[in-house]
Amino acid sequence: xxxxxxxxxxxxxxxxxxxxxxxxxxxxxxxxxxxxxxxxxxxxxxxxxxxxxxxxxxxxxxxxxxxxxxxxxxxxxxxxxxxxxxxxxxxxxxxxxxxxxxxxxxxxxxxxxxxxxxxxxxxxxxxxxxxxxxxxxxxxxxxxxxxxxxxxxxxxx
Numbered sequence: 001x002x003x004x005x006x007x008x009x010x011x012x013x014x015x016x017x018x019x020x021x022x023x024x025x026x027x028x029x030x031x032x033x034x035x036x037x038x039x040x041x042x043x044x045x046x047x048x049x050x051x052x053x054x055x056x057x058x059x060x061x062x063x064x065x066x067x068x069x070x071x072x073x074x075x076x077x078x079x080x081x082x083x084x085x086x087x088x089x090x091x092x093x094x095x096x097x098x099x100x101x102x103x104x105x106x107x108x109x110x111x112x113x114x115x116x117x118x119x120x121x122x123x124x125x126x127x128x129x130x131x132x133x134x135x136x137x138x139x140x141x142x143x144x145x146x147x148x149x150x151x152x153x154x155x156x157x
Contacts, residue, residue, distance in 0.1 A: 034128065034141035042068045042131055042140035045107075053147035057118030064110040064129065066140065072103040072133055077110065080128040083121065095131065122149050 029047040033040065046065040054060040074096050081089040095101065098110045110131075125146055131139045 029144055029146070031142045031144035034130075034143060038141070040138070040140040041070060042066050042072075044140060044142050047142075047144055049146055053149045054116065055151045056116050056120040056122065056148055057151040059113050059115045061111065061113045062127075063112075064142075065107065066110065067107045068103060068139070069105060071105060072101070072139065074101050075131060075133040075139065077112075078130045078132075079112070080130075082126040082128070083123065085126075116148065118151060120148055123147070 029049055029052070031044060031047055033044075044064055044066045048061075048063040048065075050061045050063075051058070072095070074094070077093045077095055077098060079089075079091045079093070080087055093112065095103075095110075098112055099108055125148055126143060127146060128141070128143045130141045133139055
């Protein structure tokens, strides 16, 4: 009888962890524009991070859904990462490496995959993403937070 109770307990625990991990992996990412009063040509509609939280030593994919009222023939995406308020990484990427150029009027998706070193400290991070066109005009600027965990902690669950 005790064995069956223990078996049921582990089964319920397993289902709870599975449900919770799938909920966390699909948690909505909130963002803010760098200038709340800015009238950016590119409007961001959503951000998806997979996995969420990001796991050190494993690939993480960041997807930014956006729309533009004008065609964009090219430009640059600048990604700045901060940890506890200190900039720890900055990356400049050709926009046409992340999307098919030219970007026509309407919706588009910027997708960037990055594998963080396994020694990346766990904790809360902030990301700032700016998008400029070929002439250097700022098209959008957003900020959002995300979390990094050690790979071994997640795989042990």
